[in-house]
Amino acid sequence: MKKITLLFAFIFSMFILPIQVLAVDFSxxxxxxxxYLQENGDVKVTEQYTYTFDGDFNGITRTLIPKENTQITNFQAFESNQALxxxxxxxxxxxxxxxxxxxxxxxxxxTIKNGVExxxxxxxxxxxxxxxxxxxTYHSMDIYIHPPKPTEQVLTLGYDQAYKTNTSDPDSVVHFAMGEVESGTNGDIRVAYDAVLFPSVTEINNTTIRDDILADQTKxxxxxxxxxxxxxxLKTIAPYxxxxxxxxxxxxxxxxxxxxxxxxxxAQRRSALSQSLASNEMSLPANIYYMHPSSPGGELISASLLDLVRKGYVEQAGENEFIVVNKSTEHQHEQLLINWLxxxxGENGHFTLKDIESYIGNKENHSVYREDFDTWFKAVRAEVNKKHLSETKKGLRWTVGVSSILLIxxxxxxxxxxxxxxMSTSIILNLALLLFAILYQPKTVQGLRIKQQWQTFSSSYDTISWKEWNNWLNDEQMQAFIYSVGTGNKQLKNKSESLFKGLSSSMMNYSGIQTNEVLVFILLSNMMTEEFNEANTTVYAHSTGGVSGGGSGVGGGGGGSGAF
Structure with missing residues (x-):
């Protein structure tokens, strides 16, 4: 449920936050x-822009993409008649x-050379x-087209944002009162005058244009x-x-x-029948991954190594040295971890933290490290998947997914x-259906029971007294500590450390770890986690990329405005 909520929040933010964060804040x-149309077919253009800036700025920009067979020349800029x-x-x-x-x-x-056809x-x-x-966005835009001379023959047409914004005055000046023009939109303008007003044009198309414009107008x-x-x-049927x-x-x-x-x-009924700390149906690394299925880090590796010590497959030989004493492991990922580490x-069944530093120090080992790490982690994940702790519900999810596609x-x-x-209501429904189709994999009774046990442990562990904790079996004490290491939960880990410190020498002698070595063992777990995290950071790299776009006006022309 938490994952669904976070994903909903992320997608919603994509709609309410600006798509692009501009370097300069302006309007x-x-x-x-x-x-001003000239008798020789050129067009002299003057543009005036009023900008309001919030913060520092260096100037404004104007993009002018000429149509085919035209050219933009003599571009100049002024402020209060002062050239810029x-x-x-x-x-x-x-x-x-x-x-x-x-x-x-x-x-x-x-000037637009050959702007008039x-x-x-x-x-x-x-x-x-x-x-x-x-x-x-242009918050208020007005475009005026001036002929060389007044004439009675005027045809005018606006497309997209310019549609039905055009009027002409007695002097044949056409005004496109377009108002607010949003970014990312088109708005081509089209004005036709009597051909006799352009006597200096030498290239004349040997065809007529009036009927085409009128047909376009009708269309x-x-x-x-x-x-x-x-x-x-649509307005009628949308509510239904x-x-x-x-x-x-x-x-x-x-x-x-x-x-x-x-x-x-x-799940609660079955949990009441079992008072043990965690289910024996999965290994401790699998339990940790099941409760925290995000990308694995050094915490999971450290916890898995400590679990090998707990189960007697590995012994601690010194402050930072471990030795394999039994290779007949219960799970495949345990065997893979032993072979890897x-x-x-390491070498010949011995492993120290210095071995990681020297191994990662050789760049040729990075690809092998990634492969071994991925192979081991897939084996941990495979153990969880074999337990079928969630229902796939493929039929239902496909049905819901198809229905969301039909709504698009x-x-x-x-x-x-x-x-x-x-449209907004439909988008929300569509996203909700799509998220349901992607994420709906309800936990089985077994899966929910395991999750509840660990959640109960995590919520109550911080308040447990040293006396209550000391009554636990040694194995449960170690499981609690290893779980806190693997999940990276500092609160749980601090509690475990304080409980271990309260043990007297007469109360604990577990798996070859003497009481006076407990604090060293705790310190070692922190060092291992840091070392494995540093190794993972070193061997894994990421990269990103980007794209760009261009104009889409009539005849390949177009443009826009901005600031920098």
Whole structure:
């Protein structure tokens, strides 16, 4: 249950936290773009940006990706008519202007060579001033298109974010009042004027464009009408679809809860019949792994070595030396551990902590160390798996997993049609079903009983008196100490150490460990754990990588804004 809660919290944080943490905290409050179409087909553009910065900054950026057969030239930047330094890197322009906690207004100007395409009937300016690669939101954007001269023949069209934002005034100036434009969106603008306004253009397409624009306009209107119809339908059926999946999830959770309660009751009943510290059905390393199934570290290796001493397979020969006295072990992982530590790292059945240092000091041994470690750990895990302490429930989990997949297209449709409340609810249901399918492996009575025994031990061990603990069998005392070492629980380990210190010389002589050697034994366990952890850190390495993207406007063009 704890794992499910943590995973839920992690996935939820992915939705509520920003996807990208920007190096500079800023907002683009106001954006105004004027495009002046020239008689020769060029377009002179002026842009004005108002930024608000929170913290230090070095300037702003503007990405301009030209369309095919066009070119961006004469890019300049000003603040209050004062020229600013511009650094160009391909399509990225960095305008240098340092400051801190400030609102600034920057003016940009540039020319789009061959920005106007002329046909036999009309000439059009079809341009993406930004595209989906843009990572900043424009909180208020206005784009104006100015013809060379006023004319009555004007066709205008906006796509995506620019759709139905366009108007034209008596002087044929077209205004796209786009308002807030979110990052990662497209918004191409398209304006066509009478071709006679561009007499200096020499390259003329020998075809007409008016009918294409009108057809595109009709197509967009039809798409918008179909979109509204689909949205209305989805809005109607969404509550019913969500309700069905919610009921399905509720039934699953109720049945899982009921089954867990029944299993808990039976596990508690059987635990009451056994007063021993831990079940004899698994080895102590397997019990430790079962209770703490995260990536194994030096704690588990140290505990496993100490357990070999407890069971009489290994003896402590000195302050930091161990000797194999019996190779006929009960479990495969015990045999593997002996071969690894005493014959691979150590020599002829002898093992010391210095052997680890010298072995790891040779880099050629690193790959062998990893292989031996993985082989040993897989054997420990195999012992746990053979006990079938959890039910796989493959049929149920596959059914739930498929149902969660079936909900994904519906969730996407809700988002595409701006039904965000229902989309959010659907995402939560989808994740809940997916998590159930991935994580639902209820413990058997045996598995839950073992878990309860160790949990009870961990919660009550700290309050046990020295007198009560001294009444335990020596074997149970050692199990308690080794378990505290293997789990890395400092509270349990400190308690064990304080209890061992209270023993008198007449009370303990166990497995060749004399009472006056107990404190050395405790100290040695700490040294072993540190040594094995250091060895694991040395031989295991990790690496990471990344990706990047680009523009997606009409004709390969596009752009965006930012800061640095």
């Amino acid at each position: 683009i409050d106001k954006t105004t773009i004027h495009s 330094n511009v650094e160009q890197d391909d399509n990225l322009y960095k305008i240098h202007r340092k400051g801190s906690d400030q609102k600034i207004t920057i003016d940009l100007s540039y 002329v046909y036999t009937d009309m000439a059009e300016f079809y341009w993406p001033f930004f595209d989906s690669s843009n990572e900043a 967009l209107e039809e798409q918008a009408h179909a979109y509204e119809n689909r949205r209305a339908l 679809v969500i309700a069905v999946f919610f009921i399905f999830l509720s039934v699953l959770l109720f049945k899982a809860w009921s089954k867990r309660k029944q299993t808990q009751w039976e 005493f014959y691979e790292i 297209p519906f969730t996407i449709s809700l988002g595409v049609h701006s039904l965000f409340m229902w």
